[in-house]
């Protein structure tokens with residue numbers, strides 16, 4: 279686990295453990311092969327949590343449909359981790375996209391930024407392109423923009439723009455920008471105004487968009503992008 283977290287080579291990590299510098303939940307472990315749960319246990323080296331000593335990795339993935347956005351799910355056919363499996367380090371997705379949703383998904387081992395970005399009061403703007411069944415009226419678009427009532431409460435104002443209507447398959451393409459992150463929120467919002475989402479893509483997450491990133495591909499964020507994302511997360515909704 280230490281090696282996977284980017285602390286160093288396996289041999290280096292074994293030496294750290296053998297020399298009594300590694301602790302799990304504050305208790306020094308010197309036995310090689312000691313197990314720990316990275317989600318629950320605090321692993322530290324010389325008293326510093328490995329979170330603080332490991333190299334931080336930030337990856338933007340253009341998630342294809344058909345992949346679950348979790349590290350592990352025994353019921354999922356595929357998880358997004360398969361798409362970034364050559365990256366060394368304990369990455370996990372920031373927030374969730376439904377399995378059938380595609381688009382911008384951030385993965386990182388930076389727990390602090392991930393917590394900030396998923397905290398309800400620090401959510402960054404997210405833009406989605408939704409293809410919905412039927413011809414959507416301007417009053418429904420206004421309703422979505424003002425906020426609709428969902429079973430877990432009203433939604434905050436959103437930016438909503440009609441992109442096109444297709445006569446051939448009777449669908450409307452709508453761009454919607456929200457800064458909340460409730461479960462299946464976009465689908466439920468359209469459902470509330472009588473339209474079923476048939477395709478959903480997240481085209482933007484904070485300052486990150488999908489330009490030059492084909493579906494299924496990923497790239498590392500630049501230092502500038504990481505700095506901007508941190509700024510956005512700390513000062514929510516700042517341009």
Ligand code: URA
Pocket residue numbers: 374375376377379461462463464465466478
């Ligand atoms: N809203 C949804 O309904 N699904 C997603 O995957 C993301 C936002």
